[in-house]
Amino acid sequence: MAHRHKKRIIPWLLVIAAVTVAGFAYTRWYLTPTVNGRAVDVEIPPGESLRMVAARLHAQGVLPHPLDLVLLARLRGDADAIRAGEYLVEPGTSVAALLELLKSGKVVMHSLTLVEGWTFKQVLAAVEADPSLSHTLHGLDAAAIMAKLGHAGQNPEGRFYPDTYQFPKATSDAAFLERAYRAAQDHLNTAWQARLPELPYKSPYDALIMASIIEKETAQPQERGEIAGVFVRRLQKGMKLQSDPTVIYGLGAHYHGKITYKDLRTDTPYNTYTRNGLPPTPICMPSLASIEAALHPKPGDALYFVARGDGTHQFSATLQQQTAAVQKYQIKHHSP
Numbered sequence: 506m507a508h509r510h511k512k513r514i515i516p517w518l519l520v521i522a523a524v525t526v527a528g529f530a531y532t533r534w535y536l537t538p539t540v541n542g543r544a545v546d547v548e549i550p551p552g553e554s555l556r557m558v559a560a561r562l563h564a565q566g567v568l569p570h571p572l573d574l575v576l577l578a579r580l581r582g583d584a585d586a587i588r589a590g591e592y593l594v595e596p597g598t599s600v601a602a603l604l605e606l607l608k609s610g611k612v613v614m615h616s617l618t619l620v621e622g623w624t625f626k627q628v629l630a631a632v633e634a635d636p637s638l639s640h641t642l643h644g645l646d647a648a649a650i651m652a653k654l655g656h657a658g659q660n661p662e663g664r665f666y667p668d669t670y671q672f673p674k675a676t677s678d679a680a681f682l683e684r685a686y687r688a689a690q691d692h693l694n695t696a697w698q699a700r701l702p703e704l705p706y707k708s709p710y711d712a713l714i715m716a717s718i719i720e721k722e723t724a725q726p727q728e729r730g731e732i733a734g735v736f737v738r739r740l741q742k743g744m745k746l747q748s749d750p751t752v753i754y755g756l757g758a759h760y761h762g763k764i765t766y767k768d769l770r771t772d773t774p775y776n777t778y779t780r781n782g783l784p785p786t787p788i789c790m791p792s793l794a795s796i797e798a799a800l801h802p803k804p805g806d807a808l809y810f811v812a813r814g815d816g817t818h819q820f821s822a823t824l825q826q827q828t829a830a831v832q833k834y835q836i837k838h839h840s841p
Contacts, residue, residue, distance in 0.1 A: 539568055539603055544595050546613065548674070551589040555579075558587055558607070573600045583608060591674045614671040619685060621667035621792035622720050624754075628665055628685075628790065632678050639677045654683050663717045663787025665689055692793050700800035705740040715799040717787035721750035725817055729795055730803035735810055735820065737802040744808065746777035754788040811835060 545567050549558055555578055559571035568574055577600055578584045587604075590612035594603060615637035619628055625647060632638060642650050647661050656664075666688035672681060697709040706712045715736060722732050736746055752768055753760050755775030760768070769776075775784040791799075807820040809827035813834045821827040 539594070539598055539600055541596055544593050546591065546593055548591045549587065549589045549607065553589070555584045555587065562603075567594050568600070568603070574604060577601060578604055612673045615674055616669055616671045617681070618669040619665060619667045619790065621790060621795075623667065623790050624788070625661045625663075625665070625790075628682075632681060635678075637672070637674045637676075638681055639675045642678050642682075650679075650682070653679055654686060656686070660786045663689075663713050663790055665790055666692055667790050667792055689790075693796060696793070696796050696800050701802070704800065704802075705737060706799075711783055712796065712799045713791065714783045714787050716791035716795040717789045718746070718748050718751060718784075719798050720789055720791040720795040721754075722748060723818065726794060728818060729798035730801065731805070731807065731820060732810065732818070733798040733802035734805050735807050738806075738808055740782065742808075743781065745779075745781055746783070748777045751775045751777045751784050751788055755784070 545565060547562060547565050547567055549561070553561065555575055556571075559568060559574040562568040562574065563571040575584075578587070581604070583604060587607045588610040590610060592606055592611070593613050594606065598606070615635075617631065617635050617638075619631065623631075629642075629650075633640060633643065642653065645653065648657075651657060651659050651661050665682060665685040668685070668688060670681065670684060672684075693709050693713055697712060700706075700712070704712075706715070715733065718736065719729050719732050723729060736748070739746055749764055749769075752771075752773075752775065753764060755773030756768060756771070769778045772779040774780070775788065777784060805820075806822040809821040809824070809830075810818040811821075811827065811830045811834055813819055819830040819834060821830055
């Protein structure tokens with residue numbers, strides 16, 4: 506009788522024990538936070554085993570008991586599902602939530618902004634200074650960089666789209682630049698398809714060159730189309746563009762902050778006072794607005810413009826009007 510009673514008790518004890526263990530595991534894996542107080546940034550290198558990942562997280566203060574992650578992952582069949590990358594583990598994250606995060610591939614994203622009007626030299630400096638990128642291009646000149654990107658023989662100036670780009674840590678600088686290059690090509694080609702007819706451009710690249718000049722000529726969005734109109738009409742009439750920013754670009758390190766009459770007479774491939782037509786390459790990275798302006802110039806009869814000194818320009822149709830505007834806004838303003 507006692508023997509039969511004992512046999513009935515043992516299964517219940519096993520059930521109670523199983524329920525207790527399950528409750529303990531559920532509480533520990535699903536309810537107990539692994540991180541308290543502040544978020545922790547962790548990195549999982551490629552190729553690490555589940556045990557190595559758990560040990561790494563434990564060492565970084567994210568996982569109090571590394572065996573918890575190992576057991577849960579194996580019970581759920583996720584031992585090989587963890588993805589490498591940088592993750593931000595928020596306070597209150599449970600072991601189960603941590604496992605889901607590591608499986609998701611939702612890595613921390615970093616950002617870098619390429620500013621409209623920058624030269625390639627400035628773009629490269631920003632890329633080289635970003636600690637979140639993996640640097641593979643250091644020491645290479647512009648030609649070698651373009652070759653590495655798969656665009657050998659192309660001048661890099663103006664070929665990267667100004668925007669804010671997000672990327673996971675350790676993205677290569679080459680991959681970052683190639684993404685900006687593709688974005689510029691896509692925007693330029695789309696805009697080119699919708700251009701006005703009878704523009705004096707032989708290719709989308711000509712429009713890109715013009716857009717870069719427009720970008721440097723004005724900081725006023727409402728003036729872009731009008732400045733584009735002036736330059737387009739000058740090209741159509743065979744007049745020199747006479748754009749100061751192209752002269753400055755051509756001077757390079759010889760420019761010292763103020764353009765002089767001598768600078769305007771110093772011939773370079775970019776001096777649009779001494780040479781007809783467009784310069785050989787863009788002079789900066791133009792915005793989409795400047796590209797649109799180059800391809801949709803504002804109609805009118807203005808052939809000249811001069812800075813008023815307040816960031817805007819005075820537009821003139823004749824040389825006589827331009828001379829008067831220069832006298833009013835430039836010579837008088839700079840006289841002692």
